[in-house]
Amino acid sequence: MEAVLILEDGTILKGKGFGAEKEVFGELVFTTVMTGYVEVLTDPSYKGQIVMMTYPLEGNYGVKRDWFESDGIKAEGFVVREVTSKALDDFLKEYDIPGIQDIDTRFLTRKIRDKGVVKSCLKVGEKIDDDEISELLEKVRKYKDISDIDLVPLVSTKEPKIHKVDNKKARCVLVDCGVKLNIIRSLTQRNCEVIQVPYNTSYDEILDYKPDFVLISNGPGDPARLKDVINNIKNLIGVVPITGICLGNQLLALAFGGETYKMKFGHRGGNQPVKNLETDKVYITSQNHGFAVKEESLPDDVEVSFINLNDMTVEGIKHKDLPIFSVQFHPEARPGPHDTMFLFDEMIKLKDRK
Structure with a gap:
């Protein structure tokens, strides 16, 4: 052909x-x-x-x-x-x-x-x-430019799914904006029950599940288009621990009043070096994103936790007082290195700060 x-x-x-x-x-x-x-x-x-x-x-x-x-x-x-x-x-x-x-x-x-x-x-x-x-x-x-297309509804689950575990240590409500299955596997392997819900599930429905923490997943497209998701996150801040991966990191930043922008060609690969600004440790990470958080747009109570050592862009944020953090890279890998798999343990530990 x-x-x-x-x-x-x-x-x-x-x-x-x-x-x-x-x-x-x-x-x-x-x-x-x-x-x-x-x-x-x-x-x-x-x-x-x-x-x-x-x-x-x-x-x-x-x-x-x-x-x-x-x-x-x-x-x-x-x-x-x-x-x-x-x-x-x-x-x-x-x-x-x-x-x-x-x-x-x-x-x-x-x-x-x-x-x-x-x-x-x-x-x-x-x-x-x-x-x-x-x-x-x-x-x-x-x-159309990708920023003019609603892509998340095409990949999100249409109805809630419960991923049960034995010896449950925690319950996570996962807001599915296009989640990778290894994110769910990484949590259930740690005895964390995952309730996977559609991207547009309201904040009160999320709270009805009585989660120990909420995870905003990765997904496609421009985060600024997901205004309902951003509004739901705003209503969850200060009520329940929250974490996010990739698109979830951008959505959290927007919920805090920050801004995002489209990158020239993005980060897609399995060899991106990021630095933890608290410990100065460097990790090689798997990434797949075309948008990023504007560091200067973040409010005073939100700080950058990881940076990309290739271009110094934001790779993670955390709240200074509340049990909230997120990362731009993919700790679950698939494909890519497993350097940051420990972050799933940190997510589960958020339940101790409820």
Whole structure:
């Protein structure tokens, strides 16, 4: 099959298609992880995006359902240098996702790094002529920016789910904005019961579950669009311990009156160094985000707890008095290092500060 990747600036790359025969639109982003293509593709935070892997060979070790981070592929499309197994091709076909290979991903990565993320179209088909490419370029340029799309409702659970444990030590209400399954696993493995609720669950419904703490999950898109979630968090502050991961970190900052902004090309990969400002310890972390918290916008009673050592951006915040903290990176990894898995223990300890 033929395939073409079209960027809004007019860049056109032709390659070989795999996966589904269709056209998709989304924000083109890259991730630097060298393994974990299954986890990347099934991460709900990639909804609305066409994902490119910087590592050149993808598919080497097949596909296994145990590696899923949701119920299926959430990325809109997949861009790689070379596919090395039929299993990856079949995986994309199963979830009706197109992919392109045999293109210069190094060139594209450098372009995004220098110019920033771009809107794009990925088309896979038997024959793609120049007239069709011209039409697709016009569609790309008219396509909405990711900040204008409501993505969280597309990946959040539709009804509450209870993840029970033996010898329960704590109860967490998890506000699902597009949660990765390993966040839930990381809590239940520590004997913490998790009640997973839709993103728009009201604060009084959350409190009806009598949680020991509330966790705001990761998810896709612009946090500023989630005004109902931000309002619910405001009403929970000072009432119950709260923590957050990735999008949850940004939503907490907004609930405190802070601001967020869109990054040039974001942090996506498994080798991002962050520093704990309280202990001066440095950790290598897994990350996947295109928005960040403005440090100068935070109120006096909220302080930055972690920073990114590559660009000094905010990687975590905490309240000076209340049992509230959140991180921008992914302590659950999948894929990525396990340096910060201990933070799930810290989340559970929040119950002692109720």
